[in-house]
Amino acid sequence: MTSLKLSVQIAWVHLVTKPKQTLIAMLGVTFGIGMFIAMVSMMTGLNDLTESLAMTSSPDIRIYHDVTTERKSIAEELNLNGITKVHHQKPKNESLKVRGAVKIAEQIRKHPLVKGASVLLNSQVFYNYGPVQLNGTIAGVDILEEDKLFDLKSKMKEGQIENLITNQDGILMGTGLAKKLSVRTGDRVVITTPQGFTKTLKIVGLFQMGIGAVDNVKSYANLGMVQTILEKEKSYITDVNVKLYDFKQAKAVAPEFQQAFGYKSEDWETANATMLLGVIIRNILTYSVAITLLIVAGFGIYNILSITIHNKMKDIAILKAMGFAGKDVKQIFMVQSLVIGFFGSLLGLLIGFVLSLLISRAPFDGGDFLSIEYLPVNFSSTYYMIGIVFGIVTTALAGYLPSRKAANIDPIEILRG
Amino acid sequence: MAVLKAHKISKYFYEPEKFQVLKEVDLSVDKGQFLALVGKSGCGKSTLMYVLSTMDTQYNGELEIAGTRLTDKHQNFLAGFRNKHIGFVFQFHYLLPEFTVLQNVMLPALKLGSKSKEEIEAKALEKLNILGMQEHARKMSSKLSGGQQQRVAIARALINDPDIIMGDEPTGNLDTYNSDLVFDIFSELTHTYKQTIIAVTHDESFAKRSDRVVEMSDGKIIHG
Ligand SMILES: Nc1ncnc2c1ncn2[C@@H]1O[C@H](COP(=O)(O)OP(=O)(O)OP(=O)(O)O)[C@@H](O)[C@H]1O
Ligand SMILES: [Mg+2]
Numbered sequence: 025m026t027s028l029k030l031s032v033q034i035a036w037v038h039l040v041t042k043p044k045q046t047l048i049a050m051l052g053v054t055f056g057i058g059m060f061i062a063m064v065s066m067m068t069g070l071n072d073l074t075e076s077l078a079m080t081s082s083p084d085i086r087i088y089h090d091v092t093t094e095r096k097s098i099a100e101e102l103n104l105n106g107i108t109k110v111h112h113q114k115p116k117n118e119s120l121k122v123r124g125a126v127k128i129a130e131q132i133r134k135h136p137l138v139k140g141a142s143v144l145l146n147s148q149v150f151y152n153y154g155p156v157q158l159n160g161t162i163a164g165v166d167i168l169e170e171d172k173l174f175d176l177k178s179k180m181k182e183g184q185i186e187n188l189i190t191n192q193d194g195i196l197m198g199t200g201l202a203k204k205l206s207v208r209t210g211d212r213v214v215i216t217t218p219q220g221f222t223k224t225l226k227i228v229g230l231f232q233m234g235i236g237a238v239d240n241v242k243s244y245a246n247l248g249m250v251q252t253i254l255e256k257e258k259s260y261i262t263d264v265n266v267k268l269y270d271f272k273q274a275k276a277v278a279p280e281f282q283q284a285f286g287y288k289s290e291d292w293e294t295a296n297a298t299m300l301l302g303v304i305i306r307n308i309l310t311y312s313v314a315i316t317l318l319i320v321a322g323f324g325i326y327n328i329l330s331i332t333i334h335n336k337m338k339d340i341a342i343l344k345a346m347g348f349a350g351k352d353v354k355q356i357f358m359v360q361s362l363v364i365g366f367f368g369s370l371l372g373l374l375i376g377f378v379l380s381l382l383i384s385r386a387p388f389d390g391g392d393f394l395s396i397e398y399l400p401v402n403f404s405s406t407y408y409m410i411g412i413v414f415g416i417v418t419t420a421l422a423g424y425l426p427s428r429k430a431a432n433i434d435p436i437e438i439l440r441g
Numbered sequence: 442m443a444v445l446k447a448h449k450i451s452k453y454f455y456e457p458e459k460f461q462v463l464k465e466v467d468l469s470v471d472k473g474q475f476l477a478l479v480g481k482s483g484c485g486k487s488t489l490m491y492v493l494s495t496m497d498t499q500y501n502g503e504l505e506i507a508g509t510r511l512t513d514k515h516q517n518f519l520a521g522f523r524n525k526h527i528g529f530v531f532q533f534h535y536l537l538p539e540f541t542v543l544q545n546v547m548l549p550a551l552k553l554g555s556k557s558k559e560e561i562e563a564k565a566l567e568k569l570n571i572l573g574m575q576e577h578a579r580k581m582s583s584k585l586s587g588g589q590q591q592r593v594a595i596a597r598a599l600i601n602d603p604d605i606i607m608g609d610e611p612t613g614n615l616d617t618y619n620s621d622l623v624f625d626i627f628s629e630l631t632h633t634y635k636q637t638i639i640a641v642t643h644d645e646s647f648a649k650r651s652d653r654v655v656e657m658s659d660g661k662i663i664h665g
Contacts, residue, residue, distance in 0.1 A: 030551050041539040342535045345496060346549045346597075347524020349517040436491050439531060439609075 031352060035359035038332065046364065049328045052321035053368025054375060057415045060314035061376020064407045066383055067306040069400035074303055077235045078296035080174065083265035084274040086295065087128065087281055090288035091118045125261035128285050132266055137277055139267045142169040145250050146262050151243075152214040153205040160201055160241040162215065164250025167196075173267045176231060176244075182209040183229025192249055194228035200240035202230050215253070223253050234396070318414060321368075322422035325361055329426040333357060341435035350431035357430050361423025362416065369415025373408050444604050444637050445470040450492055450502035452485075462488045463500065464660040470605070473635040475627060477648040480657035486641045487609055489657070493639065494527055494607050495519045507604040524553055528598025530608035530640075535594065536582035542569070542593050543578040550600045561600075568596040572626060588619030595626060599636075606630070608640040612647060624650060 039046045097110040122128065129141040145164035150157050167188045171177055176185050181199055188194050197207070207213055209227050216222050225245065232239055251260050266281070268274055274291035282289035293300060333340070340353055384401035445468070452463040462485045470476055478486050491497035493504065495511050498519070504511045507526050511519065528549075536545045546565040550556060556564070569575045572592040577585060582593060591611065598606050612620035624647055630636040631652065640651075648654050655665035 027552070027554065030548075030554075033551075037539050338535060339537050342531075342537065343548075344520065345494070345523065345529050345531075347520050347522075347552055349520035351517065352520075352552075436496055439491075439496075439535075440487065 027352060028355065031355040032359050035356050035363065038336070038356070039360055039363060042332070045328050045332070049325050049364045050368040050371070052324035053318075053365055053415050053419060054372040056314065056317035056321040056418075057369045057372025057411045058375035058379065059317055060310075060414065061373060061407060061411050062379035062383065063310045063313060064410075065376070065380040065401050065403060066399060067310045068404070068407070069384075069402040071303040071306055072402060073396070073400040074299055077233070078299050079271055079292055080179075081233045081235050081238045082292045082295050083173065084268045084271050085266040085278050085281060085289055085291050087122065087132075087264040087266065087285065087287050087289045088262055089118070089120050089122050091120065120262045121256075121259075122261050122264060122287055125264050126259070128287075129264050131284075132264065132281065135277075137268050137270070137273055139269050140169075140173050141264055141266045142166065142173055143247075143261045144170070144263050144265065145247055145254070145256075145260060147250060147254055148218055150216040151201065151205055152216060153207055153211070156205055158201065158204055160243065162195070162243050162245055162250055164245055164247040166247055167244060170244065170265075173265060179231045179233055181230045181232050183227075185229065187228035188244065188246060191226060191228050192246055193223070193225050194245070195225045196229040196231055196244040197227050198239035198242045199230050199232040200236060201243065202227070204240065217253055219255065221253050221255060225249075314414070318418045322418045325364060325419050325422040326426060329357060329361055329423055330429075332360070333426050333430045336430075337433060337438050340430055340433050341438035344433070344435040345439065353433070354427045354431035357427035358420070358423055361419045361427070365416045365419025365423075366412075368419070369412045372415060373411055376411065377403075377408075442472050443469045444472045444507055445493065445639070446503075446505045447493060448503040450489070450500055450504070452488060452492060452497075452500040462660050463492070465502070466657075466660075466662055468493075468655065468662065470637060470639060472604075472637055473631055474637055475631040475652040476637075476639045477651035477654045478639060478641045478657065479643070479648050479654060482643075484657045485660045486657055490607060490609050490639070490641055494529065495523055524549055525601055526604045528601070528603040528606040530591070530594050530598050530606060530611040532610040532613040536585075536590055536597075538581070538583040540582060541578070542574065542580050542582050542585070545582050545593060546597045546600055549597060553601055565596070565600060568599045569593070571599075571629075572596050588615055588622065591615060591619065591623060592626070595623070599630075605637045605639060608638070610641055610643065612642065612644055620644060620647065 097108070097113050099108045099110055125143045129143050132138055132141040142165065147162055147164075149160060149162045151160050167176070167185050171185055176196075180196075183196070185196065188196060195213070197213075202208065205213060207227055209229060211227050212224050213227060214222060214224050231244070248258075251258060254260070268277065271292065275293055278289045278291040278294075343353060344350075380401050380403065383399055386399065387397060388399045389397070447466060447468040450463050450466040450468075451461065453459060453461050466489060478489070480486050488497070492500045495504070495506075498516070502512070506522075509522065509526075511522065514522070536542075537548070540548070543562065543565055546568060547561050550561040550564065551558070566575055566578060569578055572595055574589065574592050574596060577589065577593075582590065585593065591614075595606075595611075612623050615623065627638055627640070628650065631638055640647075642648055653665055656663055
């Protein structure tokens with residue numbers, strides 16, 4: 025123990041008598057860790073936001089009739105033993121209807137992992153307001169059921185969801201869509217179905233999910249009203265939405281429903297694959313940049329320590345002659361690189377924190393895509409732990425080789441002169 | 442009573458070609474003896490010193506210091522042994538430049554770790570006093586003259602009360618005045634404190650004033 029204390033003292037003297045070198049080596053680590061913290065805080069902040077938006081904007085599992093699913097052609101069915109190939113087979117003119125949707129929803133509700141299920145009718149429509157005509161979607165829902173699943177109440181910017189119940193011909197419109205149409209609550213808007221049916225509806229509220237892909241195109245209306253304008257029967261349903269207690273199990277549960285009901289059953293991760301790909305890319309980016317920076321810092325430490333050891337050959341020989349063993353010499357230089365690593369990382373954490381703070385305070389316009397005013401920043405302490413461990417491990421690795429070289433220096437060669 | 446016993450020490454160098462530097466050297470040194478090792482340049486004096494000092498382990502033969510057999514011992518053991526039993530004085534003074542005179546002298550004792558820091562400091566000052574360097578204790582070691590540095594190096598060699606002090610041309614880099622000074626210190630150490638000293642030297646007057654002169658030639662001891 026006294027031996028370690030002495031090594032630390034000698035290492036300390038080496039460090040403070042060459043303050044410039046020490047500082048440069050330290051700043052290398054500081055820069056690496058600081059950038060890592062700033063980047064990882066920002067990127068994971070964005071990732072968390074993306075993930076939560078992906079989840080709130082789509083059901084955990086959506087069950088619908090996928091008419092684009094590949095099917096066997098008639099020629100293939102009739103000629104079972106031969107080789108038949110039908111090129112460019114067009115989809116059958118099938119209805120999007122999910123048969124027995126209400127029953128399916130009832131059965132799904134009994135599943136132990138399911139929190140709730142609702143049925144709805146989705147359709148493409150044109151929104152007309154004066155000369156403006158926009159493509160969008162309308163969802164016919166039981167608004168109270170929908171609220172149970174998606175907490176719509178908290179997403180309302182104007183009006184209340186109950187307005188839809190008292191107003192058969194009302195709609196709740198996404199804020200982005202309303203802005204494009206330059207309409208407000210109370211205004212009337214004309215919608216046209218793909219079949220050419222036209223109806224005037226009254227906007228009774230505006231909602232905001234916070235994601236352009238929804239807010240810029242979607243409206244909610246009463247199920248019965250949408251069935252009417254599409255000229256469909258009372259049982260016409262296109263989607264069953266499912267919410268689970270634990271959204272992470274969606275991917276595992278979805279195939280079960282597909283098997284049981286014979287309709288396409290899609291989990292939220294698959295539905296938002298493009299959006300979630302960004303999460304993976306951001307993670308890869310963050311860690312590769314951080315590792316690159318740390319490797320560069322590691323080389324800096326390796327270099328500076330190698331130079332120090334080269335300049336201190338005589339001292340090392342003297343120490344060995346006086347009775348310092350190879351391991352004591354190694355200790356002296358390992359302590360130096362660890363001190364550089366520790367204080368460099370600590371300063372890096374501080375700088376990373378300040379940078380993250382600045383980023384989180386800087387106004388940021390999410391544009392059409394995201395409705396945010398500031399960049400989301402994650403201040404989780406986990407990344408600060410990772411940062412300091414990263415920093416110390418890198419410097420330990422970088423310091424090890426020169427330190428071992430110092431330990432193996434043969435004092436005779438140097439003392440001979 | 443012999444403090445150091447070397448028996449049939451042989452050593453070869455293999456670069457640039459195989460060649461025997463030391464040829465079955467036998468040497469026994471008594472406690473309190475001031476021994477001067479002399480001989481022509483290249484005869485193997487330094488090489489023998491490095492073997493005797495335990496820093497060089499690549500030799501054949503037997504080495505024993507202060508009753509401990511040192512042949513075939515592990516490097517770490519030998520380092521600890523040097524720390525406690527052997528003091529070094531080199532031709533080039535080799536103090537650690539970033540440390541003060543006092544810190545330099547204290548270092549081997551701190552490494553040994555058998556005394557408190559206060560005791561070590563008191564002892565270091567006492568050793569510096571013997572060498573007339575006490576007033577320079579707080580100076581940086583790099584700020585001293587060559588003769589002064591050599592005296593500090595001797596104080597450092599003495600700090601753990603070693604069984605032997607070894608020097609490879611300890612006065613080789615000093616002027617006559619400082620050489621005489623170092624010689625006086627060595628004789629005082631042997632006669633007053635019963636300190637054993639082995640010093641390689643080219644300085645004839647230095648050799649003449651020692652207790653025993655051992656002369657080497659071509660890897661062998663030919664006299665003494
Ligand atoms: N590392 C080595 N490799 C090969 N030969 C060496 C090595 N070191 C020394 N020698 C040779 O061994 C012989 C003895 O060298 P040594 O340094 O012991 O001589 P010395 O008696 O101390 O000489 P000097 O009085 O000049 O210091 C010399 O011929 C020298 O060239
Ligand atoms: Mg020599």
